[in-house]
Amino acid sequence: MRQRIKSYSSTRRSFLRGGLAAPGVIGAALIANAREDDDFDDRPTHGDINILRFLSALEILETDLWQQYNELGGIQDSEVPGGSGNKPYTDLLVEIDGDMPQYIHDNTEDEFTHFNFINAYLMSKGAEPVNLERFRTLKGSTAPGAQNIKRLTNLMELTVDTTWWGRYRSRTGNPDFGDKFTAVIPGLLKGKFPAIPRSEKDLTPPDHLRAIVNTAAFHFGTIEQGGSSLYPSLAQRVSSVEVLRILLSIGPTETMHFQVWHDKAGNIKPVTDPTNGLVFPDLGTFDGNEDLQANLIMPEPTVFLSRSFPVCSIIRPTETRGAAAGAVAALKADGLFNGQSNAFFAELNELAAKADMAQRRV
Numbered sequence: 449m450r451q452r453i454k455s456y457s458s459t460r461r462s463f464l465r466g467g468l469a470a471p472g473v474i475g476a477a478l479i480a481n482a483r484e485d486d487d488f489d490d491r492p493t494h495g496d497i498n499i500l501r502f503l504s505a506l507e508i509l510e511t512d513l514w515q516q517y518n519e520l521g522g523i524q525d526s527e528v529p530g531g532s533g534n535k536p537y538t539d540l541l542v543e544i545d546g547d548m549p550q551y552i553h554d555n556t557e558d559e560f561t562h563f564n565f566i567n568a569y570l571m572s573k574g575a576e577p578v579n580l581e582r583f584r585t586l587k588g589s590t591a592p593g594a595q596n597i598k599r600l601t602n603l604m605e606l607t608v609d610t611t612w613w614g615r616y617r618s619r620t621g622n623p624d625f626g627d628k629f630t631a632v633i634p635g636l637l638k639g640k641f642p643a644i645p646r647s648e649k650d651l652t653p654p655d656h657l658r659a660i661v662n663t664a665a666f667h668f669g670t671i672e673q674g675g676s677s678l679y680p681s682l683a684q685r686v687s688s689v690e691v692l693r694i695l696l697s698i699g700p701t702e703t704m705h706f707q708v709w710h711d712k713a714g715n716i717k718p719v720t721d722p723t724n725g726l727v728f729p730d731l732g733t734f735d736g737n738e739d740l741q742a743n744l745i746m747p748e749p750t751v752f753l754s755r756s757f758p759v760c761s762i763i764r765p766t767e768t769r770g771a772a773a774g775a776v777a778a779l780k781a782d783g784l785f786n787g788q789s790n791a792f793f794a795e796l797n798e799l800a801a802k803a804d805m806a807q808r809r810v
Contacts, residue, residue, distance in 0.1 A: 495806025496691040497575045499682050500566050502772050502803035503695075504578040505796060506678070507563035510671065512584075512600040513784065514556040517664065520593045520644050522552035528560065534593035536651045537644070540661040544715045551712070555668075555705050562698055569694065578799075583792040591645035603667075605640035606783045608633070610666050612673045614739050615764060616710070622751050623765040632740065633666055635726045640783055643667045659721035662728045666716075668709035670782065674775060675702030676763050681771035687809035703763065707745055714742030772800035 492500070518524075519531030521541045541548040567577035586599040613632035621627035631637050642650060643664040651657055679699025686692045718730040734740040738748075749759035776796055779785065785792070 490688050490690055492573055492575075492688040492691050493806070493809055495808075496686055496688050497570065497573065498799075498802035499686060499772075499806050500570055500691065500694070501575070501578050502799040503679075503682070503698075504563050504566040504570065505580060505799050506675075506775065507559055507566060508578060508580050509600055509779070509784075510675070511556070511559040511563055513603060513671070514552070514559050516588060516594070516599065516601070516603050516644060517552050517668075518556040519595055520589065520591065521549060521664070522556060523549050525553070528553055528556045530556075531593045531595045534591055534645065534651075536657060537591070537593075537661065540658055541664075543717065544661070544665055545712050548712065551708055552668075555672075555708075558701055558705070562701075565698075566694070580792075580795075583788065583795070585789065586787050589644050590647045591650065592648060594644075600788075601784045602786045602788075603644045603664075603784075604642040604646045605786045606636075606643050606663065606667060607638075607640060608636040608643075608663060608667050608670050608782065609778070610636055610670065612670065613710075613713075616673075616747050617738050617741070617744050619748050619750055619759060622762075624767045625751060625755070630739070632731075633662075633728060635728075636663065636666065639724065639726070640786070641724070641726060653722055655719050656721050656723050658717060658719045659724075659726050659728065662716045662719065663726075665709070665713045667782075669706060669713050672702055672706035672709055674778060675699070676706045677765050678702075678771060678775050680763060680766045681768045682803060682806075684766075684768040685803075685806040685808055687807075710745045711743075714745070770804055772803035773797070776800045 515528070515530065518528055520534040521538045522528070522530065522533075524530050524533050538549055541552075545551075563578070570577045580600055584598045584600050586602050588594055588597065588599045589604065590596070610631045610633045611629040614629040615621065615623060618627070618629065621629065623629075641663050642660050645651055645657065645660060650660060676699070679695050679702060683692055683695040683699065686695060714731050716728055716731065718728055720727050731740060731742040734742070738744060747761045747763070749761045750764065751757070752760045752762050752764075780793075
């Protein structure tokens with residue numbers, strides 16, 4: 449590649465020394481050079497394949513959790529394999545926003561398409577697709593509307609980190625600099641809470657079910673903000689332009705999901721769960737405190753790359769070092785994998801380690 453660049457530069461210098469060349473001569477030289485560049489090898493590297501395999505695994509896990517949400521609170525149709533819906537749960541979701549069932553459905557369908565596409569692309573390159581079916585061992589909800597099948601993820605013992613709420617409102621902090629943020633719902637960090645009714649018993653009392661729905665509303669945002677960061681973080685390690693295109697095309701859909709759920713989380717109804725004391729405050733009263741203001745769903749400008757630069761509105765974090773391992777650690781801390789086997793964690797950690805070792809080809 450260096451030789452081609454040198455050859456083109458030499459040709460260009462000869463044109464300049466010789467004065468203005470005829471347009472046909474210049475055009476022929478450029479066409480010849482373009483033909484040389486067509487020989488550039490854009491095949492995915494081993495690192496690219498490892499990144500795609502890790503992303504496929506996460507998309508499979510994301511699909512599993514969103515399918516559970518859709519079975520109970522989404523639109524039931526042939527586009528997404530699901531259950532039969534749970535009216536009390538869905539009714540409270542609709543109180544947050546009338547479009548919640550449609551959004552849940554569409555988010556679920558998107559995740560199916562992501563892992564199906566990535567796996568198909570891997571196979572087209574002779575690489576092994578990702579299959580986690582052997583780890584489908586977790587018991588799911590038995591509430592009316594849910595399918596009686598085994599799951600990969602656990603939505604019934606969550607410890608939800610809501611620090612992203614303040615992180616995206618901060619004008620002075622960025623986790624890439626090691627800055628820390630306060631959880632907007634601190635109670636969600638202090639226990640293991642269901643985001644779907646575990647059984648018919650969770651449908652009452654009403655405030656208990658409302659707290660479950662509010663937990664789901666914030667968990668939606670927690671999941672999707674992670675994807676918003678992960679794709680640009682790993683894109684920095686990709687070598688193939690085509691693989692980069694995949695990451696740059698799928699990643700922004702995760703951000704679109706995040707902004708929707710960021711917006712909807714601000715509409716939750718205040719409630720205290722009478723069964724466990726979990727408190728959801730009234731986010732509609734912020735008294736000028738932008739750290740709580742519900743409608744600040746567009747990223748506030750903050751520090752980026754260096755504190756010497758002007759602030760900039762960005763996705764945060766996007767640090768590439770340890771991005772895959774960090775994503776796994778965050779999901780594990782979330783409680784999403786409670787009950788999973790050691791073999792499951794070994795598989796996921798290996799996929800993450802290989803993705804983090806990928807190096808961009810120069």
